[in-house]
Amino acid sequence: MEHITKRFGRATVLDGVSLDLHAGEVHALLGENGAGKSTLLKILAGVHTDHGGSIFLDGRLVRPRSPAHAGALGIAVIHQELSLLPALSIAENLFVERPLGRLGWIDRRRERASAARILGEVGLELDPDMLVEGLSLPERQLVEVARALGRGARVLIMDEPTSALAGPAIDRLFELVSGLRARGVAVVYVSHRMEEIERIADRLTVLRDGRVVGSARVGEVPLDQVVAWMLGPRSLAAEELPRPAPAREERLSVEAFSVDSVAFERPLVDRVSFVVFAGEIVGLFGLSDAGAGELLLGLSGALGARARAKEVRISSVPVRMGSPREARALGVAFVPADRKSMGLVPGMTAEHNGTLVTLPSLSPLGLLRPARERRAALGMAADVGLRPEALAMDAATLSGGNQQKVVLGKWLLDEPRLLLCDEPTRGVDVGAKAEIHAKLRALAARGAAVLVAGSDAREIAALADRVLVLRRGRIAAEVARAEATPAALLALAMGHDEGRA
Amino acid sequence: MSDKSLSPDVPAARSAGKTSAWHRSSLARALFSLALVLTLGVMFPAEGAFFRLGTHQGAWRQASVVGILACGLLPVILAGGIDLSVGSVLGLSAVVAAKLSIHAGEPGWLSVLLVLVMGAVCGAASGSVVAFARVQPFVATLAMMVFARGLAKMASGGTKVATAVPGPDGVLRYVEVPPLFRALDAPVLGGRVAAVTLVFLAIAAIVGFLCARHRLGRYLYAVGGNEEAARLSGVPVRATKILAYVICGVCAAVAGICQAAQEQQGDPEAGVSYELTAIAMVVIGGTSLKGGRGGMGLTLLGVLTIGYLDKILSINAVPEASRLMLTGAIVIVAAVAQKNS
Structure with missing residues (x-):
């Protein structure tokens, strides 16, 4: 593997990131949320194709056009959300993209034999005819690795592969990764657990704000240094704000x-x-x-x-x-992390989203009282710093900051105790962030x-x-x-x- | 941030939620569909028949029964569901209404009450299966569709429940058409409007009010728009869904009584495939089958569009085969137009 460089245009999610992956080496990739890890990996895996910079694979310039193309080039991703088809057998899953056979007719015997061989390579003693839905999670993960190997992967991207696993399965996974390394596969290992990185990775690279901020051999940098890389120089000290000591109630x-x-x-x-x-x-x-x-x-x-x-x-x-x-x-009020899927009702105005929690008290006998609702919504808007005109807009069309204000505001109207x-x-955005923080502090106060x-x-x-x-x-x-x-x-x-x- | 230093006195846009960009464009498209169909009528007036009052009265009258079904479907569809059983519940209601008022000679109010309760029970059953057992609405109401049709056939003994009542000796005796049926079938307002049309408009007004001005309506939109967000906001999601199906069942029962009144009999085969026409009416209006978007105004336009299309094709003596094909084509065109909004 040689030299991989990528740039995003003006959006600069990634700003001139270079990463060398060597055959037979496990490369840990670290960074906070939004540092650009997943964007980088998606480019490598052919999901994002509109990027600047160049990717070299064995010294040859390549440009993954699609996940299938990346796979054909020998780049495979083991996702956090496993991508196997549960209703198909292991063998069928292994060859789902390119079934073995002729003229569209699948040669099941050949698939089964090849599947058994590949499963053996990852140390899985399973019948290739078993359905994936009957497998345990670690087994599925190994099948996924087997599928990547079956396609001749030479670059394997593992995105937090141990998240779902318990102790013994982690050991088994690490054995497998060691085996891959010995076979000359380059592994990109995304994780934030230093213990795992120290156990399995040869080198580590830290991304922050779309740039490589540090890269070293594992064991040559202390955890403190890695943390400092991830956070950057801006704010290693806590923001000092006088806060009244809370009552012990x-x-x-x-x-x-x-x-x-x-x-x-x-x-x-x-x-x-x-x-x-x-x-x-x-x-x-x-x-x-x-x-x-x-x-x-x-x-x-x-x-x-x-x-x-x-x-x-x-x-x-x-x-x-x-x-x-x-x-x-x-x-008790709950403001979810994912406002799109759990916080807001798209198609409904910000005003109606804002009064959804407290609607029973705003509509005596079940009858909506538009004037009353408007007053409540205006109060909420003033409270969280939302433009009143935004209340009439479809909540889905608001900016992220304003959406979050609506989700927070609808609960503040309910005057929660917790x-x-x-x-x-x-x-x-930064401005809305400060306002939301101030709101949370005020509520606690x-x-x-x-x-x-x-x-x-x-x-x-x-x-x-x-x-x-x-x-x-x-x-x-x-x-x-x-x-x-x-x-x-x-x-x-x-x-x-x-x-x- | 430009959002700061705002006082709550600033008047917000006047009617939040009513005039969203989506709603405006949907309304325009629904009006366009109706205008297109009416233009068709002007272009092919069938020797002036299109310009006669009776034609319009007939179009409204014929659209009324299915229109009532469409009104009932609206809350279900707003909440992200579907009810395929409305045609069968209509048939069942027609049979039971005829049984009660023709055979048993029950007074009109009691027949109506009993049939409405039965419709509500059918809806509550479908709704509970959807809300509690989490069966897909399509499957749950498909089951109800088959079941209610079977029940209609059982209740009627497989024949039409008409004013010719077989006596114990097997001889048919004719009885009077009950006052309830006569009243519902009579023209009113100086003979210009059929009574069923008034029933349809009343149902549309009630359901429209529920959707637009009642808390239940808001919850329907919330559940259809994002069920998880609604649940996390404390919306009673299950109750909302069940009530939507209950409203739908009651509307189907009303439609069944009207159908029986018009035919002066309870036909166990009544309402077959009406559910599809009713769904088409709602969708042509622009209410999204995905839930959360739409309304009664749009649905009324959809009812009139299909109603007039049918009438214009029939006064021009277009054969039924071509009529069905043309209706199918126009439904697709309208649906595609709405989808791109």
Whole structure:
């Protein structure tokens, strides 16, 4: 492998990134959300084709035009969301793009024999005729690797492959990666877990804001340096804001809270216990699969029976929150991370989105009162800093920042006692970000408890009075405001796992 | 940010939600479809028949029964569902209404009440299967469609329930057409409008009011637009869905009574394939089958478009085969036009 350079035009999601991948080497790629990792990998995999720069494969200039073309060139991706077809057999999945046979007639015997051979190479002793839906998650992942190898992949991109796995399966995966390395495959390994990177990777490269900010051999840089690369020089110190000490009045108490996973081998949140006091902003910091967002989702009642706890108390009263409606009745508000799919109703105006939560009190006897609703919506707009004219617009056409203001605003109208806010400012411009932060602080100052989950270390450090750092569904550390610098949080989130489940 | 320092006194755009760009363009397209069909009538007036009042009265009258079904379908479709059973529930209602008022001689109000309750039960059954068992609306209401048709045939004994009532000796006796049926079939307002047309307009007004001015209506749009966001906002998603199907079932029952009144009998085969015409009416109006977008105004335009198209083709003596083909083609053209909005 030689020299890979890519540029995006004016959008500069990637700004002149160069990356060398060597045969027989595992290259770890790190970076915060939005650093450009996935864009870079999508270019390599032929998903994005409108990029500048050039890609050389074995010294030859190539340009992946489509995922299929990238595959033919020998570049394969193992996605976080596995891309196998569950209703087909292993053999059929392995050859789904190019079935073996002639003139469109599939030679099943040949496929089965080839499949068995390829499965052997990845150490999977499975019948090729088994349906994929009957396989465990780690087995599926190995089948996916087998499929890539079956197509002669020489560059293998693995995007957080251990997210879903429990201990033994991780060991098995690492054995496989070592085997690939020995066979001369170049592996791109996206992860944020230093323990894994130290175990498996030869080199690491850190991206930030679309640039390569650091690259080194694994073991030659300390974790602190990697963290500093990821965060950049801007804000290694916590933003200092005087905050009144919260009253020690317990608002939320959670004991042994777990969220089961549909797809993962391990629970997404694993017997977590903590307390949030009134007037306090508590940050839940965790990277991608740490479970911070799932913890909030579970508390909001959105996951129903998948969320279990020994006990959840609100203001010292044991409660059950089996649905968002029940949670709302207890004064709990939930602002989801994904406002497009979970926060807003497209096609409905910002005004109607804004009054959706409090509509029962705005429509006595079920009859809508447009004037009353307008007043409430205008109050909300003024509260969160939304232009009143924006209220008449389809919520889907608003900017990310204004959409987030609507989602936050509809819950502020409900005057929650506990606000659960997942990634409060993802994809939001700087100005709106500051306004939303101010709003959350004001809410806490009025006596509400605020629980903010996120993977942006700077945001959590700036916002929270206290931070719980999560790793693989468990609370790995509790950090007081004074110690909660972005670097400290990130180092804790990336640090070694003490004893895996 | 330019969003700052704004006071709540600034008047917002007057009628938020009513005049969104989408709604305006949809309305324009629906009006265009109707205008196109009416132009067809002007171009082919069938020796002046198109310009006679009776033709228009007939067009409205004939569109009324299916129009009532379309009104009932609107809330279901707004909530992102579909109800294929309306034609069968219409047939069942026609049979039961005829049984009650012709054979059993029940008073009109009681017959109507019982039939409406039955329609509501059918809707509640479909809605519950959709909301609780999470069966796809298409499948759940397909099952109801078959079931209700079977029930209609069982209740009627497989024959039309007419004013010729077989006695115990097997001899047919003729009984009076019940007052309920006569009233519904009579022309009103000086003979210019059929009573069923008034029923249709009343149903349209009630359902339209529910959709536009009642909390349930807002919830229908919310559930159809983004069910997950609605659920997370505390919207009672299941109840909303079930109520939508109940409204639809009640409308189908009303349509069934009207159909029985017009035919002066309860035909267990009544309403076959009406569900498709009714869905076409809603869709031609511009209400999205994906849910969350549309409204009663658009649906009325859709009802009139199909109603007039049918009438214009029939006064020009276009044979039924060509009529069906032409209707199919025009539905596609209108649907494609709406889709590109």
